[in-house]
Amino acid sequence: MALTADGAGGYVLDGWGGVHPFAIGTSPLPAGVALSTYWLNRDVARSMVLTTDGTGGYTLAEDGTVAPFSVGAAAAPPASAPVTLPANAVARAIVLGG
Amino acid sequence: MVASLLSTPTPPAHASAAGPTGVRVVGNHLVDGSGTTLRLVGANRSGLEYACAQGWGLFDGPSDQTSVDAMAAWHMNAVRVPLNEDCWLGINGVSPAYSGTNYQAAVHHYVDELHADGLIAILDLHWSAPGTTRALSQQPMADADHSPAFWSSVAGSFRADPNVVFDLYNEPHDISWSCWRDGCTTSTGWPTAGMQQLVDAVRATGATQPVLAAGLGWAGDLSQWLTWAPTDPAGQLAASAHLYNFSGCNTAACWDQTVAPVAAKVPVVTGEIGENDCAHGFVDAYMAWADRHGVSYLGWSWNTADCAGGPGMISTYDGAPTSFGVGLRSHFAALDEAPATYVLDGYGALHGPAAVRSSDAWPGWNIARSSALLPDGTGGYVLDGWGGVHPFAIGTHPMPPSATLSAGWDQWDIARAVAVLPTGAGGYVLDGWGGVHPFAIGTNPMPPSVTLSAYWAFHDIARGMALTADGTGGYVLDG
Numbered sequence: 001m002a003l004t005a006d007g008a009g010g011y012v013l014d015g016w017g018g019v020h021p022f023a024i025g026t027s028p029l030p031a032g033v034a035l036s037t038y039w040l041n042r043d044v045a046r047s048m049v050l051t052t053d054g055t056g057g058y059t060l061a062e063d064g065t066v067a068p069f070s071v072g073a074a075a076a077p078p079a080s081a082p083v084t085l086p087a088n089a090v091a092r093a094i095v096l097g098g
Numbered sequence: 099m100v101a102s103l104l105s106t107p108t109p110p111a112h113a114s115a116a117g118p119t120g121v122r123v124v125g126n127h128l129v130d131g132s133g134t135t136l137r138l139v140g141a142n143r144s145g146l147e148y149a150c151a152q153g154w155g156l157f158d159g160p161s162d163q164t165s166v167d168a169m170a171a172w173h174m175n176a177v178r179v180p181l182n183e184d185c186w187l188g189i190n191g192v193s194p195a196y197s198g199t200n201y202q203a204a205v206h207h208y209v210d211e212l213h214a215d216g217l218i219a220i221l222d223l224h225w226s227a228p229g230t231t232r233a234l235s236q237q238p239m240a241d242a243d244h245s246p247a248f249w250s251s252v253a254g255s256f257r258a259d260p261n262v263v264f265d266l267y268n269e270p271h272d273i274s275w276s277c278w279r280d281g282c283t284t285s286t287g288w289p290t291a292g293m294q295q296l297v298d299a300v301r302a303t304g305a306t307q308p309v310l311a312a313g314l315g316w317a318g319d320l321s322q323w324l325t326w327a328p329t330d331p332a333g334q335l336a337a338s339a340h341l342y343n344f345s346g347c348n349t350a351a352c353w354d355q356t357v358a359p360v361a362a363k364v365p366v367v368t369g370e371i372g373e374n375d376c377a378h379g380f381v382d383a384y385m386a387w388a389d390r391h392g393v394s395y396l397g398w399s400w401n402t403a404d405c406a407g408g409p410g411m412i413s414t415y416d417g418a419p420t421s422f423g424v425g426l427r428s429h430f431a432a433l434d435e436a437p438a439t440y441v442l443d444g445y446g447a448l449h450g451p452a453a454v455r456s457s458d459a460w461p462g463w464n465i466a467r468s469s470a471l472l473p474d475g476t477g478g479y480v481l482d483g484w485g486g487v488h489p490f491a492i493g494t495h496p497m498p499p500s501a502t503l504s505a506g507w508d509q510w511d512i513a514r515a516v517a518v519l520p521t522g523a524g525g526y527v528l529d530g531w532g533g534v535h536p537f538a539i540g541t542n543p544m545p546p547s548v549t550l551s552a553y554w555a556f557h558d559i560a561r562g563m564a565l566t567a568d569g570t571g572g573y574v575l576d577g
Contacts, residue, residue, distance in 0.1 A: 001561075001562040001563070001564050001573065001575040002564055003564040003565075003566060003567070003572075003573065005567060006567070007566045007567045007568070010564060010573065012562075012575060013562075024573075037390075049439070051437050052437070058437075058439055060441060064441055064443070064449070065390075066439055066441065067390075077436060077437060078389065078429075078432045078433050078435075078436040079386060079389035079390050080389075080436065080439045083441045083443075083449040084125060084126070084127060084135070084392075084449070085443050085449075086443065086445055086447070086461065088462070088464075089443040089444050089445045089447075089464060090443065090444045090464050091441050091442070091443055091444075092442045092443065092444055092464075092466055092467060092468065092469070093441070093442040093467075093468050093469045094439055094440065094441050094442070095439075095440050095442075095448075095469055095470065095471045095478065096437045096438060096439060096440070096471070096475075097437075097438035097439070097440050097450055097451075097452065097471065097475050097492050
């Protein structure tokens with residue numbers, strides 16, 4: 001789950017990689033997203049993060065796959081190189097560094 | 099048990115630095131001198147493979163630092179430099195003005211210019227020919243007469259340069275995979291040098307840089323690359339592919355089937371990508387695919403050729419793109435401006451574009467649960483399943499202060515999420531029942547306790563947590 005920068009809403013990640021907006025209080029619902037990757041019938045999505053400008057973000061699967069998504073009509077952020085995890089390790093969370 | 103988690107040794111620190119710091123193979127990816135994952139993104143600078151043998155020059159177009167600056171301005175990090183074996187070796191009647199020591203000096207000078215702009219050089223044997231035939235074109239494979247000598251000389255000459263990669267032979271074609279690796283006699287009767295012979299020639303010099311072995315089918319076919327890969331005693335072997343909209347493997351289905359399996363085992367460098375329609379739809383699709391698979395790519399080529407012919411990426415050497423090259427330029431720039439994503443694995447390590455120093459890690463135990471950054475992005479905290487909160491630092495930034503906890507669950511994997519307050523003075527830990535527990539950072543006071551709107555006693559169902567921008571509240575996600 002992640003909140004928008006203005007605190008008026010946010011997004012929930014489901015296990016298949018779907019990203020769903022929610023509104024806080026009487027705020028309007030945030031814009032929907034366009035996914036680049038969706039893990040249909042597979043409960044593998046583990047974390048999500050919004051970009052600082054809120055125009056997109058990334059979802060993370062437990063195998064380390066990082067998939068960009070766009071918010072509304074914005075362009076999706078560039079794909080990140082896949083992460084090579086240690087043997088038998090699973091990916092837990094994604095954050096954006098400075 | 100939080101205390102015992104804290105006693106795990108800290109992994110060594112790595113720091114990123116500007117400019118090329120080296121390139122080497124680790125597993126199925128390339129890394130720079132600091133160990134950070136690196137993909138080669140750039141262009142081919144064509145000319146050194148033909149102008150010399152045709153007797154009219156060394157480069158085709160400008161080769162000075164200003165011309166290299168224009169390439170670097172496209173946010174590249176690598177340039178592939180096609181070479182001619184006759185010109186390098188000074189044989190088969192190539193004018194001395196454009197061969198031997200003059201040619202070698204020109205190549206070295208150009209590589210130095212590339213490095214000065216932070217660019218890695220991929221040295222490629224592009225044009226070759228057997229016997230006394232002048233190298234005026236591509237051949238089905240490297241020739242046994244000169245190509246091993248070429249690589250002995252080139253690798254020996256660049257042995258001390260950590261910022262070069264050797265591309266053993268440009269585009270093998272019309273030979274078998276056995277011939278590709280071990281050599282054979284061609285249908286026209288001259289002996290080839292196989293990839294193994296070329297690897298051996300490089301390694302005999304003591305050079306340890308990565309070597310690229312391009313697939314068959316004009317480098318468009320990697321289908322049997324893994325089966326026939328040569329042995330590299332230095333463990334620095336990578337695969338190369340050349341993919342165009344008019345080449346054999348020009349669909350995502352083919353890339354999934356033939357390139358992805360190789361990329362899962364060794365680094366793949368797409369040494370040439372392009373299209374002959376003066377557009378960029380094909381390279382856009384390929385670069386997006388390659389980004390998802392950790393594959394490198396370089397456009398063909400940084401020359402003012404017709405975008406429907408060459409295909410040329412530029413219309414002028416100051417870097418004005420053609421209608422084809424603009425797609426590459428835009429994508430390179432977007433990559434350079436991409437947010438820095440860091441992924442926490444279950445063992446407690448964070449993976450991203452800059453090295454991360456963790457205060458704790460649990461190799462072999464997927465006990466790390468969540469992570470959160472400090473507001474300035476210089477580091478953050480990892481939450482373990484028992485409620486321990488452990489600092490980490492990004493790049494060369496100092497390690498954040500330790501956290502003082504208000505709750506912990508010895509030998510109970512129930513902590514689920516961590517969030518840091520906008521002030522960076524503390525944060526909160528979410529447990530699986532929905533409890534939210536403050537922690538203080540450094541000498542800051544403990545943040546206030548929270549008032550919950552939901553709680554699931556004896557039910558491990560809370561999954562995520564987010565704080566509002568002002569830090570006065572937040573939200574908990576249940577399962």
